[in-house]
Amino acid sequence: MINRSDIEHIPVNGLLLLDKPGGLSSNQALGCAKRLLQAKKGGHTGALDPIATGLLPLCFGNTTRIAGIFLDFDKTYEVTIHLGETTDTGDTEGEVVSRSPVNISITSIEQALDQFRGKLQQVPPMYSAIKKGGVPLYKLARKNQLIEREPREVIVHNLEVHDYSENNLSLTVKCSKGFYIRSLAMDLGEVLRCGGHVQVLRRVEVGRYSVHDAITLQELEAIPGHEERRNQLMQTDHALNHLVKFEIPEEKALSFCQGQTVPLTAPRWDGLGLIYSADGTFLGLGECDGVGSICPKKVFA
Structure with a gap:
């Protein structure tokens, strides 16, 4: 069984769709969520005014590296x-x-x-x-x-x-x-x-995400235990599953994770793509360079 001290030291990564209450700044709402999740690192993806309520996507751990993508969403x-x-x-x-x-x-x-x-x-x-x-x-x-x-x-x-x-x-x-x-x-x-x-x-929508899929701070607090609350987090690649997905051979996965370009063996795409290894492990985000290779942009593995 995992004890409390172990839970507090488990890295917290992922995206939380929060329904922010009125009267709190976005940073205050983030602080409340961090406390409830026992997360050390977190950030929001575009502030809401204190009087505003609604959808506030929060990123935790290494998922904070994709926060800028959410800033560009309608x-x-x-x-x-x-x-x-x-x-x-x-x-x-x-x-x-x-x-x-x-x-x-x-x-x-x-x-x-x-x-x-x-x-x-x-x-x-x-x-x-x-x-x-x-x-x-x-x-x-x-x-x-x-x-x-x-x-x-x-x-x-x-x-x-x-x-x-x-x-x-x-x-x-x-x-x-x-x-x-x-x-x-x-x-x-x-x-x-x-x-x-x-x-x-x-705010009712950010990109394809809806406030109907969000959780309030009260609902999050009502869930007993930090581990159970962390089940509300969406993993990094799932948060970006609107992007094209591409699998690279197992022998090329290490090269990608070390920041090296790897050969493109499928039709090229525009913009960022989700890169996976052959065993289904999410490696990170990459872009086509236009000359037959995938360039790592953000590595998560």
């Missing part, structure tokens, strides 16, 4: 924007800086939303983790320092209105990385000339 949010009030943060955590009467039809709102669909240039909010001179913008914002921000190209794949009542506009937004829902709320409020801020925000 995200889907359910958001309620309250029109008629502007806050300094763009959400309910901030102070109200202006109020305006709202007498806007849903038709006018739909017309205004058209300019936020497809490719667009978006200016990030001051209250963000983007750094200027090595300092996060939110720290400068707290000192009442307004810094000019360069617009960034983002994509809104889908923007759907669900409800509009009592100045509350409910939307579903599927967007590319780098898109700020708070900027959408503030920009829409500006276009409508009444102001607006995020009242409720929930």
Whole structure:
């Protein structure tokens, strides 16, 4: 039988789909999960604001090396924007800086939303983790320092209105990385000339992963024992099973794991692929070099 001290020293690797509660920062939620799993190393794959709930993929151990891949995934949010009030943060955590009467039809709102669909240039909010001179913008914002921000190209794949009542506009937004829902709320409020801020925000999808497959901190804590809780983790290769899979001969596995290129014996592919040995062991991530070889990018074996 494995005792408690042995469990605490077993490396914890894998991906946890967490349904983050409101009121916690992403780092605080990560800290809670690390404690419950007795994991030494962990990281999130794209922060959620403290007021936001929903899907927060967490990587542990050597799986933290794929966190950057998740950052590139599209995200889907359910958001309620309250029109008629502007806050300094763009959400309910901030102070109200202006109020305006709202007498806007849903038709006018739909017309205004058209300019936020497809490719667009978006200016990030001051209250963000983007750094200027090595300092996060939110720290400068707290000192009442307004810094000019360069617009960034983002994509809104889908923007759907669900409800509009009592100045509350409910939307579903599927967007590319780098898109700020708070900027959408503030920009829409500006276009409508009444102001607006995020009242409720929930992330429901990251890439192909859904919040319906996630676990809450309360549910994780209710599972008795660290070993049982670790059964909730998805292994690294399973977390990336949307990638092409390629098997290399057993005699080439060591070369791959040592960072050497190995011959490609199947049709080439674009981007990263999952590389396995002939016995089914996951070795790591590799790319085709275009001249008949596989180049190791991240080795896990």
